[in-house]
Amino acid sequence: MSLLSRPGTPLASVTSRSYSSLSSVTPSPSISNTSSNASNKAENVLVTVRCRPLTKLELLGQAQVAFDVDDEMRKVSVAASYVESKGRTNIPEYFYDEVVTGSDNKDLYERSVQDLVRSTMEGFNGTVFAYGQTASGKTFVSTYGIDEQPGVIPQAVDDVFTYIREAPNREFLLRVSYLEIYNETIRDLLAPEVQDLRIHEDKKRGVYVSPQKEEIVTTPKQVMKIIQKGEANRHVSTTDYNLHSSRSHTIFQLVVESRERGTSGIGSPLRLSRTPGIKKDHGGSVRISQLNLIDLAGSEKAATALDRRKEGAYINKSLLTLGTVISKLTEDRSSGHIPYRDSKLTRILQSSLSGNARISVICTMSPSALAMEESHNTLKFAARVKKVVTRAGTNAIMDDKALLQKYRVEIAELKTKLMHTNEVVGNEKDKELSKLKAERQKHEEEMMEMQLVRTALKERIEHLTKLILTSQSITSKSILDWSPAVSNNRRSVIVGVPLGLGDLTKEKEKDDAIKKLTAMLHAKEEDVKDLSAKLEQVATTDDDTPVEEQLKSHKRQSVIFTDQDRQELNRLRQTNFELQMTVEEQAAKLVKLREEVEAEFRLQYRPFDQTPEYMDTRHVIEEQRDLIADMEEQAKNYKSTITELRNVIRKNELAQFEKAEKNAMGSGIGVDGRKNGIIDLATGGLVAHVKELEALLEKERRQRQEEQNRNTERIASLEAELTITKALPFYVFALLAVFAVILAWVIHWAL
Ligand SMILES: Nc1ncnc2c1ncn2[C@@H]1O[C@H](COP(=O)(O)OP(=O)(O)OP(=O)(O)O)[C@@H](O)[C@H]1O
Numbered sequence: 035m036s037l038l039s040r041p042g043t044p045l046a047s048v049t050s051r052s053y054s055s056l057s058s059v060t061p062s063p064s065i066s067n068t069s070s071n072a073s074n075k076a077e078n079v080l081v082t083v084r085c086r087p088l089t090k091l092e093l094l095g096q097a098q099v100a101f102d103v104d105d106e107m108r109k110v111s112v113a114a115s116y117v118e119s120k121g122r123t124n125i126p127e128y129f130y131d132e133v134v135t136g137s138d139n140k141d142l143y144e145r146s147v148q149d150l151v152r153s154t155m156e157g158f159n160g161t162v163f164a165y166g167q168t169a170s171g172k173t174f175v176s177t178y179g180i181d182e183q184p185g186v187i188p189q190a191v192d193d194v195f196t197y198i199r200e201a202p203n204r205e206f207l208l209r210v211s212y213l214e215i216y217n218e219t220i221r222d223l224l225a226p227e228v229q230d231l232r233i234h235e236d237k238k239r240g241v242y243v244s245p246q247k248e249e250i251v252t253t254p255k256q257v258m259k260i261i262q263k264g265e266a267n268r269h270v271s272t273t274d275y276n277l278h279s280s281r282s283h284t285i286f287q288l289v290v291e292s293r294e295r296g297t298s299g300i301g302s303p304l305r306l307s308r309t310p311g312i313k314k315d316h317g318g319s320v321r322i323s324q325l326n327l328i329d330l331a332g333s334e335k336a337a338t339a340l341d342r343r344k345e346g347a348y349i350n351k352s353l354l355t356l357g358t359v360i361s362k363l364t365e366d367r368s369s370g371h372i373p374y375r376d377s378k379l380t381r382i383l384q385s386s387l388s389g390n391a392r393i394s395v396i397c398t399m400s401p402s403a404l405a406m407e408e409s410h411n412t413l414k415f416a417a418r419v420k421k422v423v424t425r426a427g428t429n430a431i432m433d434d435k436a437l438l439q440k441y442r443v444e445i446a447e448l449k450t451k452l453m454h455t456n457e458v459v460g461n462e463k464d465k466e467l468s469k470l471k472a473e474r475q476k477h478e479e480e481m482m483e484m485q486l487v488r489t490a491l492k493e494r495i496e497h498l499t500k501l502i503l504t505s506q507s508i509t510s511k512s513i514l515d516w517s518p519a520v521s522n523n524r525r526s527v528i529v530g531v532p533l534g535l536g537d538l539t540k541e542k543e544k545d546d547a548i549k550k551l552t553a554m555l556h557a558k559e560e561d562v563k564d565l566s567a568k569l570e571q572v573a574t575t576d577d578d579t580p581v582e583e584q585l586k587s588h589k590r591q592s593v594i595f596t597d598q599d600r601q602e603l604n605r606l607r608q609t610n611f612e613l614q615m616t617v618e619e620q621a622a623k624l625v626k627l628r629e630e631v632e633a634e635f636r637l638q639y640r641p642f643d644q645t646p647e648y649m650d651t652r653h654v655i656e657e658q659r660d661l662i663a664d665m666e667e668q669a670k671n672y673k674s675t676i677t678e679l680r681n682v683i684r685k686n687e688l689a690q691f692e693k694a695e696k697n698a699m700g701s702g703i704g705v706d707g708r709k710n711g712i713i714d715l716a717t718g719g720l721v722a723h724v725k726e727l728e729a730l731l732e733k734e735r736r737q738r739q740e741e742q743n744r745n746t747e748r749i750a751s752l753e754a755e756l757t758i759t760k761a762l763p764f765y766v767f768a769l770l771a772v773f774a775v776i777l778a779w780v781i782h783w784a785l
Pocket of ligand 1: 085086087089136137138166167168169170171172173174175280281330331332398
């Protein structure tokens with residue numbers, strides 16, 4: 035609700051006002067017009083009285099409520115019961131712009147602060163401060179609420195960003211600072227280590243503190259973090275009246291710079307409005323304004339603790355000066371000196387208090403009868419401050435005070451410089467630089483890739499070597515399994531390979547060497563396993579040392595493996611796996627081939643004694659031998675027949691002789707003549723028959739002998755072939771071995 039529509043305050047002698055009457059709340063292109071129209075109009079400080087509920091402590095002490103609060107009527111009055119208890123009849127009443135009770139900080143913000151914050155976004159300076167005795171609720175109003183009721187500062191910050199979000203035609207730059215005045219010393223809550231902060235004044239900037247840390251902010255969260263950081267550095271102590279009493283005044287300052295979007299403004303003159311003193315927001319001019327959110331330390335009675343008493347003295351002194359300054363401001367200005375310099379607080383607030391800011395004061399009070407005196411003072415202060423008139427106007431500036439402008443100018447200058455540099459030397463240098471960068475990146479990538487490939491290849495080579503050795507050993511075993519025969523045709527296949535029976539020793543040596551190599555490879559395989567385990571273990575570490583170096587020094591356990599590296603490694607492992615599969619397939623093929631060859635050997639080179647040729651020859655030899663045996667038997671028979679015949683012949687001869695001798699003795703014929711004639715007649719036929727048989731036997735024997743000789747020669751020749759053929763398995767073995775080695779090398783180089 036606009037305050038203009040409300041009844042005026044009896045205490046206020048000048049027109050009360052609301053900030054909404056000064057400027058349109060809606061951020062729009064009309065901002066600059068509205069602002070300038072409203073600029074420099076005399077306005078009173080907006081005064082709000084917040085009367086908090088009784089605290090637990092006060093309730094425990096059965097504190098009497100001494101004030102009645104009527105927020106509808108915006109009236110605070112001393113409770114009738116209290117007046118009566120004091121034996122009085124006059125009930126004092128106070129009226130203000132806003133009177134609130136309870137704990138609703140949101141409502142308080144919307145009533146008393148929101149318009150001021152929004153007008154700050156439109157270029158007017160704004161100051162909000164909470165004033166009241168200690169433990170009256172100033173910090174509650176300013177910073178912390180309860181039940182998720184943030185105080186004025188967080189709500190203002192949020193509102194600033196909401197405003198920016200809703201103003202598409204303007205661009206903003208925000209800077210924040212957070213100061214503390216403790217025992218009359220200025221401290222920077224954002225840089226507490228910085229000493230000797232001093233107050234300066236010049237025509238352009240007015241009153242300001244230096245050196246002061248300002249942080250450019252871009253999000254509400256960032257601002258809240260800064261506030262929290264500052265709060266952590268603030269002086270807070272337990273006092274007789276408050277567990278967490280603020281022992282210092284704090285000034286949270288937000289500087290807002292803004293300009294219309296799409297206007298560079300560089301070099302364009304600052305145009306002033308026709309009304310003297312009012313600057314119009316034309317073209318690229320930058321509006322700059324300050325929002326000061328002040329949490330004052332509480333005025334208090336003398337404390338018991340020495341430190342607190344000292345602090346209290348300073349606090350009271352500065353608050354007293356504030357009161358004096360405000361009193362003077364409400365008097366006729368020409369009447370005299372205004373003692374801003376009497377305290378750091380009034381000095382820092384000088385610009386705002388002297389008129390160039392809209393001011394909203396929230397006076398906090400306790401309703402307790404025990405705090406009657408302080409509350410009364412607060413109400414009187416509130417009434418006094420209500421009379422202060424300010425004439426805030428927008429500040430449109432073009433000089434380097436505005437960071438927004440400065441940054442824009444700097445960006446434009448840099449762009450020009452860049453363009454210029456690009457034209458003159460930039461192209462060449464840029465090219466060179468990007469080439470170098472690209473080369474370096476490429477080199478790094480190559481190094482990484484090489485390392486990964488090396489590891490993968492090593493594994494693969496070891497595996498391949500292992501496979502080859504395995505296949506070698508299988509071959510040699512299978513050779514021992516069978517003893518193939520051989521033919522001259524087969525021998526011709528391996529002409530030129532210097533292997534033979536004598537090469538068996540060399541084969542043995544080779545076998546030994548292969549075994550040695552296998553042992554070595556097994557050892558290497560173990561190393562690789564260890565390394566892989568280490569790599570797995572440290573694969574997630576974020577070490578910046580180049581991989582190459584890390585791998586070189588085995589002492590190091592950390593290896594960087596980015597996700598990309600790991601993918602690459604996995605890809606290589608996959609390739610490696612596929613290669614292994616290929617090699618195994620090849621090895622299987624080799625085994626199959628060897629089996630086929632062996633089968634062929636078995637088929638073509640059956641054992642010699644099983645070949646038909648051998649069998650036939652053997653058969654013939656057997657037959658010949660049988661025949662010879664028969665013939666020899668026959669010859670024996672012939673011989674015995676001949677002997678028998680000869681015996682018969684001799685018997686016959688003797689018988690004939692004896693007969694002739696008897697006749698001769700009787701006839702007188704000589705014995706010898708007769709005897710010879712008879713023998714010749716009797717044996718002549720038999721002898722001829724014997725001779726005939728003997729000739730036949732001799733002929734037969736010669737024929738058999740010749741045939742036997744021929745067969746024996748043939749067997750000898752076949753046996754000689756058999757001896758030579760026995761070497762063939764070794765030729766075959768050598769052929770397979772050479773084939774396997776060639777295959778392995780071909781796969782290795784192909785990858
Ligand atoms: N409107 C409120 N509703 C509920 N509790 C409140 C309210 N205002 C203040 N309090 C409580 O009163 C106590 C004192 O408040 P706070 O610390 O804000 O006082 P202060 O004026 O900042 O005191 P000091 O000047 O000593 O720092 C706190 O416990 C606070 O929670």
